[in-house]
Amino acid sequence: MSAQTANGKEVQFYSRDDVAKHNKQGDVWIVIDATIYNVSKFAELHPGGESVFYDEEVAGQECTETFFGLHRHEVLLKPAYQRLIVGKIKGEESVIKVPEPGAASKVPYAEPMWLTPNYHSPYYTDSHRRLQKAMRAFVDDRIHEVAQRCEDNGKRPDVDLVQEMGANGLNAMRMGPGKHLQGRKLFADVKAEEFNYFHELVITQELVRMGARGFGDALQGGMVIGLPPIMNFGSDDLKKEIVEPVLAGNKFICLAISEAFAGSDVMGIRTTATLTEDGEHYIVNGTKKWITNGVFADYFTTAVKTDMGFAVICVPRSCGGVETKQIKTSYSTTAGTAYVTYDNVKVPKRYLVGEDGLGIQIILSNFNHERWVMCCSTIRAARAMCEQDMLWANQRKAFGKPLNGQAAVRQKLAQCISLAEAAQNWLESVTYQMCNMSYKQQSLFLAGQVALLKSWSTRVSHEVADASVQLFGGRGLTKSGMGRFAEEFHRTYKFDAVLGGSEEILADLGIRQALRFMPQDQKL
Known part of the structure; x- marks a missing residue:
């Protein structure tokens, strides 16, 4: 046994023979990646049971492969487990590295x-x-x-x-x-x-x-979709009140379009706004549903029906008569998804966004960017899941060899990675067009491309989520441990397939946009 000072802390060094002596109940050491852990007292608290530590292949032995077949590396970084460290194996270095903040992943296909x-x-x-x-x-x-x-x-x-x-x-x-x-x-x-x-x-x-x-x-998901109508169509007075406080994080905003009777069918909204006799206020009545960030929003960029047709009004919560209730969804309540009720809300006319009667145009102008942002998210999330799959398949053993030694597993990995690569490339191609088009040109030429990309990208997520759960097995359905990312991805990917226009609606939109440009002088 020897000692050495490193980073101000004395580190004890032991041989593997020294460790092997600690192999009985009440005195158990194990080795994980050249680091020695005293699990004598921890064994009694181990969620997987105490007896696993007394196995002859565990007590006093090398346990790196066993550990990483059951646990994520981050477990070892927790203070409770750091306190179990008693030293290092003499003459050996740890092999497994914790990525530095900002570092790119070394796992193949983990990065674009x-x-x-x-x-x-x-x-x-x-x-x-x-x-x-x-x-x-x-x-x-x-x-x-x-x-x-x-x-x-x-x-x-x-x-x-x-x-x-x-x-x-x-x-x-x-x-x-x-x-x-x-x-x-x-x-x-x-x-x-x-x-x-x-x-x-x-x-x-x-x-x-x-x-x-x-x-x-x-x-700030609500900001990304709720603030653009104010920035693009709001009056100078409205922008001055809302834009900077929201961008600073001092105020919060959301987009309130969907209703119980109107999801992808925007024209079906029933919330009304009626001008008062003096023409100075709108009286807003109705409900909105599945409103992201609505629970904690200060402003609601709201689609309404008026005598002129449709309009967008930014309703301040401070007007009174606005109530929000939490909707518990299958992802989490942290998003503040809300059911919003407007009960005779008296809103000053200056909160009208753009012109009364042009509400649909204002709403539609926002969709391209919203859907593109969702494509960016869902495509990258699918790739992140592919990284988890690659790591798991490399370290998990079944039938005497790593999972990636099975042809069926390699086939699933190939399918997931191919889909993620294709989706990212289509996304980058569309993004390049956006960078070289005016906003008007984007609306004219990219609405179909973005619609098809979003519809397809959530199909990609579907395939990746399904394959990942199969790869992780029961862990892929468990909210903690090795498969928690697979469980989270499988539970939540479907949101993007519904929000911002469902897969079916957007696929249809993509083709309808294409049909507008079908040449009449071309035949088979």
């Missing part, structure tokens, strides 16, 4: 091709790469813990985190390119004049890697 060594892309510049690295480090250091905590307790995101994102420019950057970025200090020193949709794609895709679908929506 543009982030993979030895590959190239025509789309991404040094600015995008700098943003990606900084964003990943920020998510790992600042957001990940909050996300997991909120997913567990169902509470809204910490307001100070949202405000921090506002202060460093991230909230504004999530709104996409535009005048709102001018003169603003942006995250990772990105310049406003160089910011494009690929920067926004990077931010969105880095956020979804944390495996917390509900929290992803909670973290």
Whole structure:
């Protein structure tokens, strides 16, 4: 036995023969990745039972393979398990490394091709790469813990985190390119004049890697879809009141379109807004359902029916008569999904967004960007799940060999990875078109492309989710442990297949858009 000082702490070194002597009840050591753990007292508390530690292949023995067949590496990093460390194996080094914050994954196909060594892309510049690295480090250091905590307790995101994102420019950057970025200090020193949709794609895709679908929506999902109508069509007075406080994280906004009788059928909304006799206020009555962030929103960008047809009114909660109730969905309550009731809400006319009668146009103008953002998320989430599958198949043994030694398993991995790669490439192609088209051109030429991409990308998620649960088995249906990412992904991927227009509606939209351009002079 010898000792050495490292990082101010004395580390004891032992031989494997020394460890082997601690092999009986009340005195059990084990070795995991060249680190020695004293599990004598912990054995009594072990969730899997005490007896597993007294097996002759465990007590006093090398247990790295056994451990990683049952547990995630993060378990060893918890303080309770760090306290079990008694030393290291003399002359040996730990092999398993914890990725540094901001580091790219080394697992094949875990990263999009543009982030993979030895590959190239025509789309991404040094600015995008700098943003990606900084964003990943920020998510790992600042957001990940909050996300997991909120997913567990169902509470809204910490307001100070949202405000921090506002202060460093991230909230504004999530709104996409535009005048709102001018003169603003942006995250990772990105310049406003160089910011494009690929920067926004990077931010969105880095956020979804944390495996917390509900929290992803909670973290200003309502802002991403509820604020654009104000920014693009609101009066200067309305913008002054709402835009900066929301981007700063001091106020929260949501988009209120869907109703119990109107989901993808926007024209079916029944919420009404009637002008008062003096023409100074609208009286809003009706309900909205499945409204993301509605539980904690200060403003509701609301689609209504008026005497002029349809309109959009930004209803402040402070007007009174606005009530929100939590809707418990299968992902989590942290997103603040709400049932919203408007009961004779008296809203000053200045909260009208754009013109009365042009509500449908305003609503539709927002859909392309909303659906594209959802494509960014669901496609990257599917790839993150592929990484989990690759790791699991490499370290889990069955029938005497790793899972990836089975041809059937390799076939499932091939299918999932192929779908993720194809989806990312289609997404980047569409994003490039967005960067080179005006907003009007995007509406004209990309509505069908984006609709088909969103419809197909959630089919990709479906296939990946199904295959992942099969690979993880019972663990893929368990909210903790090795398969928790598979369980979360399988439980939540379907949201994107419904929100922002269902798969079926968008597939139909994509073809209808194509039929508009069918040449009449072409025949078989």
